[in-house]
Amino acid sequence: MTEPIRVALVDDQALFRTGIRMLVSSQPDLEYVGEAGDGREGVALVESARPDVVLMDIRMPVMDGIESTERILAAADAARRPAPKVVVLTTFDLDEAATRAIRAGASGFLLKDSDPEFLLAAIRTVHAGTAVIAPSATRELFEHFDSRAGNGGEPPEFAALTSRERDIFLLAGRGLSNSEIARSEFVSEATVKTHISRILAKLGLRDRVQLVVYAFENRLV
Structure with a gap:
């Protein structure tokens, strides 16, 4: 149980x-x-x-x-x-x-x-x-958050993401769930979860709400 x-x-x-x-x-x-x-x-x-x-x-x-x-x-x-x-x-x-x-x-x-x-x-x-x-x-x-965002341009740490991680980051930044991202990218939910964990670690973010805030503050979505 x-x-x-x-x-x-x-x-x-x-x-x-x-x-x-x-x-x-x-x-x-x-x-x-x-x-x-x-x-x-x-x-x-x-x-x-x-x-x-x-x-x-x-x-x-x-x-x-x-x-x-x-x-x-x-x-x-x-x-x-x-x-x-x-x-x-x-x-x-x-x-x-x-x-x-x-x-x-x-x-x-x-x-x-x-x-x-x-x-x-x-x-x-x-x-x-x-x-x-x-x-x-x-x-x-x-x-x-958008009104407080910077002038645009990718922050330095964002360059550490792979191409696939960037794709998943942008979808997560728009608020999509793991299942929605999985359907969009034709991968399993477990794969999405793994990518999200790596993205959070590379960007120094605690969870998905901070990921969304990060995306909006840096005008990435």
Whole structure:
């Protein structure tokens, strides 16, 4: 039997934590492993509970969700262990804090008033290795990054990609899934996954959401 996905929550609103705890605990494939009321407590919680996915509020006392995300991922890197996937939660469709969180390494963001089924699907999706972004904010997010992009031209590290890796990078940068890329390139999903892993390593990116941001910031798509 597959091990359940371990989920932790970091949020300063007790009532919201209660609701998420009940929602996650109701799912047979998810395990609620703990919660924290601020970012500093969140760092300690992740260190002790080792969740697979962390739902992280952006605005909290003591330490906000952006700094907490950075510390959680840095600690995992330093210990050379797999980092948890972090999904930041916000009450706003898109703002500078959400984009900063993605740059900090979050695997996406959701609105706090998202449909419960969408939240559950997002947990499963990021655990599987795909980024999630609040649907209403996708266009605004990309426009935001595009408006901050440089003057164009390939960054030096991009030259390290092979021709096939470039092709797959461009498709992934447009948001295509592994199965969609596999059909487009006439290869297996396993081959696509291998190429994506190599691309991320060569470009120094953590996951696919950072790949998309990288593509837009450098005007590669």
